[in-house]
Amino acid sequence: MVLVTVRLSRGATMESALRKLDLLEEDVDVGYGLVPLDPGSGLFALRVSEAGARKLGRATETDGVYSDPRIEPYGPPQQGN
Amino acid sequence: MRVLIQLRPSPDVVAAVADPAMTATTSDVADGLPGVTLDPGFLPVAVPRPVPAAPGGDPLSLNQPLVYSLAPQDASVLVRGEIADDEITARVSLLPSARRDVVGVYSDPVIETTLTCGGDAPVGDWHDIERLLRVADLAAEGMDGAGVALAITDTGINAAQVARVMGRTPVIDAAHSWTPSGVAGQAGEFPVNHGTMCAFDTLIAAPQATLLDIPVLLSQRPGGSALDGLLSDAVAAYAHLRTVLDEQPAEHRALVISNSWGSFSPEWDFPPGHPGNYSDNPAHPFNLIVGSLAQAGADILFAAGNCGRECRDGRCAYSDRPIVGANSHARVLSIAGVDANGDRVGYSSQGPGRLTARKPDICAYTHFSGSKAFGDQAPDSGTSAACPVAAGLVAAIRTQWPSSRLSPSQLRALLRRTSDDRSDVGFDYDYGYGILDVPGVVAALRRRAKRVA
Numbered sequence A: 001m002v003l004v005t006v007r008l009s010r011g012a013t014m015e016s017a018l019r020k021l022d023l024l025e026e027d028v029d030v031g032y033g034l035v036p037l038d039p040g041s042g043l044f045a046l047r048v049s050e051a052g053a054r055k056l057g058r059a060t061e062t063d064g065v066y067s068d069p070r071i072e073p074y075g076p077p078q079q080g081n
Numbered sequence B: 001m002r003v004l005i006q007l008r009p010s011p012d013v014v015a016a017v018a019d020p021a022m023t024a025t026t027s028d029v030a031d032g033l034p035g036v037t038l039d040p041g042f043l044p045v046a047v048p049r050p051v052p053a054a055p056g057g058d059p060l061s062l063n064q065p066l067v068y069s070l071a072p073q074d075a076s077v078l079v080r081g082e083i084a085d086d087e088i089t090a091r092v093s094l095l096p097s098a099r100r101d102v103v104g105v106y107s108d109p110v111i112e113t114t115l116t117c118g119g120d121a122p123v124g125d126w127h128d129i130e131r132l133l134r135v136a137d138l139a140a141e142g143m144d145g146a147g148v149a150l151a152i153t154d155t156g157i158n159a160a161q162v163a164r165v166m167g168r169t170p171v172i173d174a175a176h177s178w179t180p181s182g183v184a185g186q187a188g189e190f191p192v193n194h195g196t197m198c199a200f201d202t203l204i205a206a207p208q209a210t211l212l213d214i215p216v217l218l219s220q221r222p223g224g225s226a227l228d229g230l231l232s233d234a235v236a237a238y239a240h241l242r243t244v245l246d247e248q249p250a251e252h253r254a255l256v257i258s259n260s261w262g263s264f265s266p267e268w269d270f271p272p273g274h275p276g277n278y279s280d281n282p283a284h285p286f287n288l289i290v291g292s293l294a295q296a297g298a299d300i301l302f303a304a305g306n307c308g309r310e311c312r313d314g315r316c317a318y319s320d321r322p323i324v325g326a327n328s329h330a331r332v333l334s335i336a337g338v339d340a341n342g343d344r345v346g347y348s349s350q351g352p353g354r355l356t357a358r359k360p361d362i363c364a365y366t367h368f369s370g371s372k373a374f375g376d377q378a379p380d381s382g383t384s385a386a387c388p389v390a391a392g393l394v395a396a397i398r399t400q401w402p403s404s405r406l407s408p409s410q411l412r413a414l415l416r417r418t419s420d421d422r423s424d425v426g427f428d429y430d431y432g433y434g435i436l437d438v439p440g441v442v443a444a445l446r447r448r449a450k451r452v453a
Helices: A016-021 A050-056 B012-020 B085-098 B126-132 B135-141 B159-166 B192-207 B229-249 B285-297 B383-400 B408-418 B438-452
Strands: A003-006 A035-038 A043-048 A060-068 A068-071 B002-007 B046-048 B050-051 B065-067 B077-082 B102-107 B150-152 B210-214 B255-259 B298-303 B333-338 B362-364
Touching: A003 A016, A003 B135, A003 B229, A016 A043, A035 B229, A035 B285, A043 A050, A043 B229, A050 A060, A068 B229, B002 B085, B012 B046, B012 B077, B065 B255, B085 B102, B126 B192, B135 B192, B135 B383, B135 B438, B150 B192, B150 B229, B150 B362, B150 B383, B159 B192, B192 B383, B210 B229, B229 B255, B229 B285, B255 B383, B285 B298, B298 B383, B298 B408, B333 B383, B362 B383, B383 B408, B383 B438, B408 B438
Parallel strands: B150 B210, B150 B255, B255 B298, B298 B333, B333 B362
Antiparallel strands: A003 A043, A003 A060, A035 A043, B002 B077, B002 B102, B046 B077, B050 B065
C-alpha cells in the first residue's frame, strides 16, 4: 500500500475523500482512516492499495502518492558487516 | 575532519625540521593555510623523498629499487590540521592551487581499537549517566520533568519493569496515549522490550515527566511484521499528538517526542528523486507532519541510527548517508551516541544527513546498564538509548521553560551551542556539535532568564 495525500475541507470524512479521489472502499485501508496532516492547511493522508494508486495515476485530485516504508527500532545494534 | 598536509617549504626550513637538534614549529613551516585550523601541538615531521637507486631510473615509479632522501632539496614536511566537514571537498581541491608549497592533503583517521560496538559489555550504569547529566543540579533548578508530556513512539512501555529497576513508578497518561488500530494492550502494560528501555532512559533526567505510550512499532497493518511498523502508523500517531498539543494551554505548552526508530533500507522506499520518496524528500507526508508539529511547539528528537562505519548494524542497507528522512529533518534534534567515557560508539551513524546535511546535531549517552529490558547483563544501547536520554533532558528543561518562553527552534539552538565540542572546528559529522553539556545549558538558561525578566 502507499500513502496518498489530498486536500479537503476541515472536518472531512473518508467518504468525502473517496468521492474526491474517485476511489472505492476496497481501494483504501479503512481501518487506518483519514488522517489530518496539518489542520491549518486541510491536508489529509490515507492508505491506498497499489490498484487504487494506479487509478489515481489518471486523477488530478490527489496531492501526491508517497512510499510507506517499514520502520524499525534502532537498537540493540545487531552484529553485521 | 582532521587532515595531514604535505608541504614543500624552503630547503632551510626542511633542514630545520629534519634536524633532531632543532625544534621547528608548525608556524615556522606553514604560517596560515586558508580554511585550515592548524594544530600547533603537532611538531612538523620531515618526509623523505623516494628516488631511484640507480641513475636513469623512473623518477615517478615506486616499483623499482629506491633510496629515501632527507636532503633539504628533496624532502617535504607534514603538518596537522582540521578542515570543517562541509568544506572538505572544496578545500582539498583548492589548497594546492592557492598555495604552491602545498604538495597534498591527506586524511588523518582516528586510530583506535576500543570503540564500543554492539555486543560489547555495558560502559557504566544509569547512575553514571545521572551524574553526567547533573540530574541533582537540574532538580535543584526545578527541572525534573514535572507536568511535561513526554511521548515514547516505540514498542510500548512496561511500567512495572521501569518501576522494578528504577525504584519508582513512572507516571503514564493513559488518556493521551494512543495505539494503532488493531493493536491490543493498555498504556504502560505492553511486554518488556525496546519501548520500555526508551521510557526508562527518558526518566533518568526527567524522573517526574508524564509519559505518553505510543506503540507505533506494534502495528498490525498489512506489510509490517512482529516488531516493526509502517511509516503511516507514525503519521497517524503524530496526528494524534497534534491534538494533544493543541489541547494544552498555549502558555504552558510542552510536548517532547522521543523517536528511537527509522528506516534501515531503501528497499521499502521509492528511489531518491521520485516524487513519492521518503528518505530524501521533505515533501513526504511524514516529513510534513513532523515540521508542522515542531512549528506548533513540540520538541521532536530522533535517533541518528546505528549505521556508523566502524561497526554498523547488520540491517543497514543504505550504502551512504544513512541518516534518512525525518531522522535528518531540520526541525528535529538528531541524536548520536557516546558511551559514559564520552567516546563515540562505533555504531552511531555519521552525517551528512539526507534532508539536512548538518546531522547528527548532538550526542547523548548510550551503552550503559539501565533498564535491563534485554536481560540483566545487556546494556541500554544503540542511538535508541541516546535519543531518550536527550529527550529526558529536554523534558527537564521544559518544566521551567514551556515553548511559549523558549520555542523548539530556540531550544535546539541552545543545546547545540552549549554542547561540549569534540573537534576543533565546531560541527563535525561524527559528534555533530558535541556532547550534551548540562552545566552549559543551565548557565545559558540563567542568562536568558535574567535577560527576559
